[in-house]
Amino acid sequence: EAGVAQSPRYKIIEKRQSVAFWCNPISGHATLYWYQQILGQGPKLLIQFQNNGVVDDSQLPKDRFSAERLKGVDSTLKIQPAKLEDSAVYLCASSLAADRGGTGELFFGEGSRLTVL
Amino acid sequence: AQSVTQLGSHVSVSEGALVLLRCNYSSSVPPYLFWYVQYPNQGLQLLLKYTSAATLVKGINGFEAEFKKSETSFHLTKPSAHMSDAAEYFCAVSDRRAGNMLTFGGGTRLMVKP
Numbered sequence: 001e002a003g004v005a006q007s008p009r010y011k012i013i014e015k016r017q018s019v020a021f022w023c024n025p026i027s028g029h030a031t032l033y034w035y036q037q038i039l040g041q042g043p044k045l046l047i048q049f050q051n052n053g054v055v056d057d058s059q060l061p062k063d064r065f066s067a068e069r070l071k072g073v074d075s076t077l078k079i080q081p082a083k084l085e086d087s088a089v090y091l092c093a094s095s096l097a098a099d100r101g102g103t104g105e106l107f108f109g110e111g112s113r114l115t116v117l
Numbered sequence: 118a119q120s121v122t123q124l125g126s127h128v129s130v131s132e133g134a135l136v137l138l139r140c141n142y143s144s145s146v147p148p149y150l151f152w153y154v155q156y157p158n159q160g161l162q163l164l165l166k167y168t169s170a171a172t173l174v175k176g177i178n179g180f181e182a183e184f185k186k187s188e189t190s191f192h193l194t195k196p197s198a199h200m201s202d203a204a205e206y207f208c209a210v211s212d213r214r215a216g217n218m219l220t221f222g223g224g225t226r227l228m229v230k231p
Contacts, residue, residue: 033218033219040224042207043221056218091160104151104211106219107163108153108160108161
């Protein structure tokens with residue numbers, strides 16, 4: 001079974017530039033998450049999708065971050081304009097929906113490491 | 118709101134010694150609890166999970182954790198550390214009222230000395 005795919009693995013940009021990250025979840029997983037992991041910290045949820053609808057985006061800095069999940073499969077996370085403090089690893093994860101027996105186990109991709117100079 | 122506290126951001130043990138990583142949680146409903154491991158430049162991998170069945174949960178690589186409701190704890194243990202166990206470990210709690218959203222602790226970096 002293929003895992004969660006993310007790209008690019010690494011990205012270096014200058015502040016005020018834009019960047020986009022892509023995620024392809026495990027087939028059949030209705031729930032998709034984007035987490036931000038700053039060096040030395042635990043992952044922080046940015047946004048959670050159920051199919052193509054947003055369940056929780058309360059911690060997403062909406063003035064610069066946006067995310068979409070067209071057709072309820074792939075997802076993109078965009079940052080525009082980037083700030084120095086956005087340097088982090090952006091982790092995508094997917095899981096079975098709770099109403100399909102999901103118990104909260106998340107399956108993570110390898111992450112996209114962003115460096116903002 | 119749920120929260121997770123991991124005591125000790127760094128833990129160092131000798132190879133062959135007991136590993137104990139501490140996790141305490143706060144939840145207003147019976148929780149699901151998880152331990153994930155992260156190796157350098159990789160994503161998070163599930164070690165084990167508690168979903169209201171047996172309170173002693175066994176995971177991969179010889180790790181286990183015990184759910185203690187009275188202490189709101191879910192500490193991770195391994196009887197004998199191996200060099201390959203060196204990694205970052207994250208405890209997490211799932212909010213079943215919010216679509217199983219996971220809240221993570223700050224992580225504990227385990228170092229294993231030869």
